[in-house]
Amino acid sequence: MIPSVLPTYNRAPLHFTRGDGSWLIAQDGTRYLDLTSGIAVNALGHAHPDLVRVLSEQAGRVWHLSNLYEIPQQRALADALVEKTFADTVFFTNSGTEACELAVKMARKYWYEKGQPDRVGIVTFSGSFHGRSTAAIAAAGSEKMTRGFGPLLPGFVHLDFGDHDALRAAMADPQVGAVLLEPVQGEGGIRVVPDQCLRGLRELCDETGTLLILDEVQCGMGRTGRLFAHEWAGITPDIMMVAKGIGGGFPLGAVLASETAAAGMVAGTHGSTYGGNPLGCAVGLEVMRHVADPGFLEAVNRKAGLLRQRLEGLVAAHPELFEGVRGVGLMLGLKCKLANTDLVAAGHAQNVLTVGAADNVVRLLPALNIPDEDIVEAIERLDRAATSLKAG
Numbered sequence: 588m589i590p591s592v593l594p595t596y597n598r599a600p601l602h603f604t605r606g607d608g609s610w611l612i613a614q615d616g617t618r619y620l621d622l623t624s625g626i627a628v629n630a631l632g633h634a635h636p637d638l639v640r641v642l643s644e645q646a647g648r649v650w651h652l653s654n655l656y657e658i659p660q661q662r663a664l665a666d667a668l669v670e671k672t673f674a675d676t677v678f679f680t681n682s683g684t685e686a687c688e689l690a691v692k693m694a695r696k697y698w699y700e701k702g703q704p705d706r707v708g709i710v711t712f713s714g715s716f717h718g719r720s721t722a723a724i725a726a727a728g729s730e731k732m733t734r735g736f737g738p739l740l741p742g743f744v745h746l747d748f749g750d751h752d753a754l755r756a757a758m759a760d761p762q763v764g765a766v767l768l769e770p771v772q773g774e775g776g777i778r779v780v781p782d783q784c785l786r787g788l789r790e791l792c793d794e795t796g797t798l799l800i801l802d803e804v805q806c807g808m809g810r811t812g813r814l815f816a817h818e819w820a821g822i823t824p825d826i827m828m829v830a831k832g833i834g835g836g837f838p839l840g841a842v843l844a845s846e847t848a849a850a851g852m853v854a855g856t857h858g859s860t861y862g863g864n865p866l867g868c869a870v871g872l873e874v875m876r877h878v879a880d881p882g883f884l885e886a887v888n889r890k891a892g893l894l895r896q897r898l899e900g901l902v903a904a905h906p907e908l909f910e911g912v913r914g915v916g917l918m919l920g921l922k923c924k925l926a927n928t929d930l931v932a933a934g935h936a937q938n939v940l941t942v943g944a945a946d947n948v949v950r951l952l953p954a955l956n957i958p959d960e961d962i963v964e965a966i967e968r969l970d971r972a973a974t975s976l977k978a979g
């Protein structure tokens with residue numbers, strides 16, 4: 588009999604009832620050190636008192652208004668994002684997938700309004716992940732995600748990650764209107780696009796007028812040690828998808844865009860019942876207040892250095908299990924020689940939580956404010972997990 592919850596996930600048999608900073612507490616009271624943060628969502632850890640406070644205060648005032656009316660919390664968060672980024676304007680969604688939908692629509696509308704409605708092509712890359720809607724799976728294009736769900740939304744041009752010649756050729760196609768990529772692939776296995784490649788891509792886009800859409804759903808909001816990952820390369824996108832960390836655990840996403848890129852999105856062209864609701868935006872504003880603080884980002888970079896150094900030590904201690912460490916900031920991956928799923932499971936037995944990714948990688952995505960002692964403790968637990976695998 589089919590379970591009451593549609594069985595689209597392979598869930599670990601863990602039942603958490605409470606969160607506290609970098610820790611999740613199971614039904615029986617066991618404490619697990621959480622290096623997943625709900626897959627890069629709980630940017631400030633679990634039950635951060637400031638987020639609990641603003642959410643509770645907002646819940647006591649008004650939950651939902653609809654975009655029929657002005658929503659002050661939404662305006663305040665949009666203003667904060669515009670102030671801190673390349674963007675001139677923001678649309679709020681409830682998820683990264685919805686941000687992908689709007690990014691695709693915005694790019695197509697841009698070219699339509701410019702009198703080039705055939706420039707519908709969007710270049711994307713192998714290993715990418717942009718969500719699970721029909722547009723998002725068509726964008727990523729992998730057989731695993733798309734099989735059985737056709738016909739797919741047409742117009743996506745799939746290239747191999749890192750194939751510069753193919754990229755150059757694709758962008759010379761007059762029907763290509765945009766490029767969509769994650770500066771650091773998350774689900775794809777913590778694959779970092781080198782800064783010089785992002786700069787080269789920006790130049791190519793400028794030469795051809797192509798829109799650059801960055802998916803910073805997983806790598807944005809302080810995760811890499813800058814507010815947004817593209818800042819490391821000193822470039823700006825035309826359109827950017829954000830979600831996950833921006834809500835600190837409350838479902839919230841956004842599309843940020845330059846005024847030029849957003850020019851076609853006039854009244855009536857897009858909408859969302861819940862997008863930009865007072866609860867999500869109140870929480871998002873508080874997350875921004877913390878994460879956009881230069882001192883906070885400095886601390887992320889320092890913690891990232893500590894985690895990376897300890898991970899390198901783990902790899903050195905178990906060269907038969909691990910190939911190396913990859914990633915940037917607190918978005919790190921352990922490239923495994925053993926099955927990554929075995930390490931995740933062995934971690935569960937040591938009460939430390941990690942998450943797998945493609946390319947046989949185990950991801951470490953701790954809360955951005957994880958205490959140093961929890962980083963040290965996490966590595967000790969991962970070391971015990973690795974040792975248990977060798978013994979087995």
Ligand SMILES: Cc1ncc(COP(=O)(O)O)c(C=O)c1O
Binds near residue numbers: 684687716769804806
């Ligand atoms: C890079 C990236 N884009 C888009 C998404 C989709 O976001 P959501 O699951 O919030 O719809 C994800 C989710 O993992 C992601 O990692």
